[in-house]
Amino acid sequence: MGSWFSKSPYVSNPSDFATTSTSADPGKWKQYDYIVVGGGTAGCVLASRLSEDRDVTVLLIEAGTGRGNVFTKAPLAFTKNFKTSVDWEYYNACVYRIMHKETYLARGKMLGGTSALNALIYDRCSPEDYDSWAKAGCNGWTFKELEPYFRKAEGYSPKQITNIDLSSKGTTGPWKIRQTPSPAPISDVIMETCKEIGIPYVEDLNSPDREVGVGHLAGIVDEHGNRVSTASAYLTPEVLSRSNLTVAVNTYVEKILFSEEKGSPRAVGVQVASSASGPKYRVAATREVILAAGVVSSPHLLFVSGVGAKEELSAASVPVVKDVPAVGKHLADHISSGPLIFRAKPGVTLDKLNSSLLAGASAFLKWLWNGTGPFASMGVTSVAFIRSDDIRFIDTSLGPVKDLTSGPKSPDLELMWTPAIIPSFFDNARPGEHGFTIPSILLKPESKGIIHFKSGSIYDKPTLAGNYLDSESDLNVVARGVRCTFKLAHSEPLKSLLEFNPNNSDKSDYFWFGDQDPSKVTDDDIREFIKRNGHTAFHPVGTCRMGTDPQDSVLDPNLRVHGVTGLRVVDTSVFPTQVSGHPQGPVVAIAEKAADMIKADRQI
Numbered sequence: 001m002g003s004w005f006s007k008s009p010y011v012s013n014p015s016d017f018a019t020t021s022t023s024a025d026p027g028k029w030k031q032y033d034y035i036v037v038g039g040g041t042a043g044c045v046l047a048s049r050l051s052e053d054r055d056v057t058v059l060l061i062e063a064g065t066g067r068g069n070v071f072t073k074a075p076l077a078f079t080k081n082f083k084t085s086v087d088w089e090y091y092n093a094c095v096y097r098i099m100h101k102e103t104y105l106a107r108g109k110m111l112g113g114t115s116a117l118n119a120l121i122y123d124r125c126s127p128e129d130y131d132s133w134a135k136a137g138c139n140g141w142t143f144k145e146l147e148p149y150f151r152k153a154e155g156y157s158p159k160q161i162t163n164i165d166l167s168s169k170g171t172t173g174p175w176k177i178r179q180t181p182s183p184a185p186i187s188d189v190i191m192e193t194c195k196e197i198g199i200p201y202v203e204d205l206n207s208p209d210r211e212v213g214v215g216h217l218a219g220i221v222d223e224h225g226n227r228v229s230t231a232s233a234y235l236t237p238e239v240l241s242r243s244n245l246t247v248a249v250n251t252y253v254e255k256i257l258f259s260e261e262k263g264s265p266r267a268v269g270v271q272v273a274s275s276a277s278g279p280k281y282r283v284a285a286t287r288e289v290i291l292a293a294g295v296v297s298s299p300h301l302l303f304v305s306g307v308g309a310k311e312e313l314s315a316a317s318v319p320v321v322k323d324v325p326a327v328g329k330h331l332a333d334h335i336s337s338g339p340l341i342f343r344a345k346p347g348v349t350l351d352k353l354n355s356s357l358l359a360g361a362s363a364f365l366k367w368l369w370n371g372t373g374p375f376a377s378m379g380v381t382s383v384a385f386i387r388s389d390d391i392r393f394i395d396t397s398l399g400p401v402k403d404l405t406s407g408p409k410s411p412d413l414e415l416m417w418t419p420a421i422i423p424s425f426f427d428n429a430r431p432g433e434h435g436f437t438i439p440s441i442l443l444k445p446e447s448k449g450i451i452h453f454k455s456g457s458i459y460d461k462p463t464l465a466g467n468y469l470d471s472e473s474d475l476n477v478v479a480r481g482v483r484c485t486f487k488l489a490h491s492e493p494l495k496s497l498l499e500f501n502p503n504n505s506d507k508s509d510y511f512w513f514g515d516q517d518p519s520k521v522t523d524d525d526i527r528e529f530i531k532r533n534g535h536t537a538f539h540p541v542g543t544c545r546m547g548t549d550p551q552d553s554v555l556d557p558n559l560r561v562h563g564v565t566g567l568r569v570v571d572t573s574v575f576p577t578q579v580s581g582h583p584q585g586p587v588v589a590i591a592e593k594a595a596d597m598i599k600a601d602r603q604i
């Protein structure tokens, strides 16, 4: 049993694993076979799998802390870590250009990365998503080829709420997966009402043959009611005790270092420091540097190291190592309509937790005591993945939309309900009020964003320009989702649990839009609501995407940076296009596959 005085499994002083030498010769620096940059969702998987081979040495470097905190463990408490020291806190401009609105983007800054701070939903997404990647030239990335890696990661519990065919799942992997019961009765009623309005019921949203429909989600929650981040799943005490694995925390990778090899750049190591003003250290990678720093930091690190569009590098006074124009481009995110909130009768939502300090505190203490109660559950336990052209329940008269789905079985819209009033991530309901919140989320955006890098310093935070609603079709897809949500709220059995005040004319009241009579809400009212309230759904991908054209992608299908030796990227930035669901499942499967690819390359 460990004690308070047991040795930390991490290092945080760069002199323990790197060298102060300014020599350009990597032979003079401390050396590892592989350096993994970023101990986040993908990085923990890579470090764990690569260090299984005891003949190689692996250094994992994480900018944030080694240990999370109580809010990284309690599933329902995840928003408590927003805008704290474990969050990078980025900002995203251009939700809707004309409104010049800026919205907040959370990203985890700790071991486990964003998997330690997110909403815990486990989603393999649509199999057609990956097939479309392969069709576009990314050989090796069909669903069939990725499925073994989903299974390898999955530790599906034998006890599930719905009838899941566990033979199509992994049950022995490190990532514990379990459906959690709805924390309040209204969630299941919404699911029932979806069925009533014609949305098909899907028993297993992670089935290899998944069709669109409504169903119960899987969550990354263990049997003790704790979140399972990739740090807790993959960096177990057994893994951390490996003598060939070094895990450095509270350490920033400031840039990638290169040498020239046969006329093209080769990544030979990284420069690190504990802070912007701290001393600089160097550490060598004899085989590969693998960036797993996430959708913002991976392209940022490439840029500050001289890999990016040559004109942009020159404008920022960064010496050009390799002209790769797509770095930081093709940002594809899921945009939410913003919180559409309906007033509910007392007793069916979670708002009772907010009725007094005591109510919330005692529920939290219950979770601390035995891992049960609402805090052991995910906030979102069921969703509907639907198509905006499905005439069974969608009003298709609301503006034209383009079919950007990955295929006929894939959705472009998600209706996602939380059984509580959530006006924003930082505001609670007024005590005594009850309701539920249901944003409509665009899954297959036509609009693409870009990251603007300002200088050659990793400490100079870049700005994201999501350009979310640039496409009229994107706006109309979300609007069709909002129209469908009104239909849902005014259908039984849900309708009987709700209260409407159609005379509410106070536009600043969070109930205002949900209170409106849907027959009087115009299409333009809906579009206006989205433009005012639209927000990222926290799923940006694609800023170092893989592809075959070096002008239009950053990586080849083996995840190697075009024209650079010894440098790969493995995280959500590599997605060629957006997936039609939640991205942490896919990125873990990608990291599992990448680890096998890297191991196989070593044998050559």
Ligand SMILES: Cc1cc2nc3c(=O)[nH]c(=O)nc-3n(C[C@H](O)[C@H](O)[C@H](O)COP(=O)(O)OP(=O)(O)OC[C@H]3O[C@@H](n4cnc5c(N)ncnc54)[C@H](O)[C@@H]3O)c2cc1C
Pocket: 037, 038, 039, 040, 041, 042, 043, 061, 062, 063, 064, 105, 106, 107, 108, 109, 110, 111, 112, 113, 114, 115, 117, 118, 119, 120, 121, 122, 123, 251, 252, 253, 254, 292, 293, 294, 295, 297, 298, 301, 458, 538, 539, 540, 570, 571, 572, 573, 582, 583, 584, 585, 587
């Ligand atoms: C609020 C929220 C809710 C979400 N909910 C879900 C959900 O329910 N289900 C789902 O599937 N997805 C969800 N997501 C998205 C999902 O969590 C992310 O897409 C995914 O975890 C990103 O994984 P990654 O490996 O790309 O990056 P990350 O997990 O962000 O890892 C990057 C790591 O690199 C480190 N790093 C960055 N720069 C440096 C540097 N210079 N030096 C050293 N280290 C560095 C970071 O600190 C971090 O640990 C959510 C996201 C958010 C923000």
